[in-house]
Amino acid sequence: MQFDDAEVLCKKTLEIHQEHSAPASLEEAADRRLMALICEAKGDYESALEHLVLASMAMIANGQENEVAAIDIGIGDIYLSLSRFDEAVFSYQKALTVFKSTKGDNHPSVASVFARLADLYYKTGRLRESKSYCESALRIYAKPVPGTTAEEIASGMMEISAIYEAVDEPEEALKLLQKAMKLLEDTPGQQNTIAGIEAQMGVMLYMVGRYGEAWSSFENAVTKLRASGERKSAFFGVVLNQMGLACVQMYKIDEAAELFEEARGILEQECGPCHPDTLGVYSNLAATYDAMGRVEDAIEILEYILKVREEKLGTANPDVEDERKRLAELLKEAGKARNKKTKSLENLLGSKSERVKKEAKKKWSSLGFKS
Structure with a gap:
């Protein structure tokens, strides 16, 4: 997460490509995508967009159709961040067309684009279209094609859960989070992701007034985050604060004070x-x-x-x-x-x-x- 240092190193890498690599090489395209990720994380969306467009041109020149579609999703995300909604829809639809033709209508890549379109239409106030795209994505996740990983399905469900939360449907959001967590329970190396899901479930449970269950969910998340060495992260502090709020609702005032103090x-x-x-x-x-x-x-x-x-x-x-x-x-x-x-x-x-x-x-x- 040291984005300033990452930007310096990535810039040097791109300078080496310009001096020693063939124009529009796949290696340069990959590093431009990395630079776009860094710029986006720093809030420099215009620079991120420039690098993604150059990466896309290189992929087109090398006949990498699916990679171009993946970059189009990234471009759509940047346009969405810039509130350039029509351009975002165009980029997402381009990617959707390619994924459907190369991977099939029921591939998780298609569901991922549906989830992004659902988010876009929610942000533009078109809630009916948003919910329709959520349902289309969920139909794919319910019957995934062979080879789809648990991580892909869980990630998609978490994205759609966030949309349901935003439109004030916490119970639906909670159901999706529970399904996502169940998918990841037996998957190695997913403890931090599960902790994040449990923390979000805690928020959902708190919103619907199920404070005891919220406290238990936060406690599970806190235990996992402590064990994984995340106890000094800002996210951990936020989770402690939310757990403290659950304690307040349960009149556990001393425990709430301890959690707030640690947070x-x-x-x-x-x-x-x-x-x-x-x-x-x-x-x-x-x-x-x-x-x-x-x-x-x-x-x-x-x-x-x-x-x-x-x-x-x-x-x-x-x-x-x-x-x-x-x-x-x-x-x-x-x-x-x-x-x-x-x-x-x-x-x-x-x-x-x-x-x-x-x-x-x-x-x-x-x-x-x-x-």
Whole structure:
């Protein structure tokens, strides 16, 4: 994930191709696809598009029809990121035509294009077309052609699940995630992927109010991620935060605080103290401390959050106003006025005040937890 370093190395590789390789070689095309991937990851979509077009021209010159179709999918993805929807549809349809003619109507490559078209039509508000393409893809995954791997089917189901989640059909999304996980259970080397599915299932279960099941799903994901060495990743921090929210709904306030505290440390390290994900965990931790009776700690965190949000969003932003109201309520409870000079985050997070085991008397919804 060190994209700046990867870009430097890939650029040197392309310079070597230009000096020593024949024009439009397959090797150069492969490296241009890699450079496109790097540029896309960095948000430089125009450069990514340029490299993919050059790679496509090289593949066409070498008669690599299926590779051209695969590149067309990548080009469609870039157009979709740029909100150039008509061009994205054209690229996807080109790839679809080739895959159908070379691989057959029921090949997972065809289903993959259907899933992309479903996503595109969802993003453009054409929900009927989106659902139709989802159903077409699922029909292929239900009766895959010989040679289709479990990973291909599971990946496709995860993509379609995300669309069902987006259109507010969490139960359908959950069913697809469960099927995907079952497919991968006996596949070696898929523990991190399964953990990701379990984490997403936890989110789905949380959305439909099945908090105990959500907690179990998050716990399974956390256990796998700890075992695989992912315990310092930003994703792990986000999962800990979601598990903490499930604990809140189950009134496991002490466990919620521990999870939020661990998530805070990871996200500070990986994303920085001002990142939206980190601020969300701070907010949850402040709400938890409030519920536990640690009002002073909650006030200090909220003062920091408000300071950052005012600097980044402006004083009139609705999020800033919400935080200001929460802080005012706590200050009123504590009998204080707002401290204009907020303590440093280092001092704030180094606080070791004793935990007060006190259940919240107010409604949980008023505490301001953030997913």
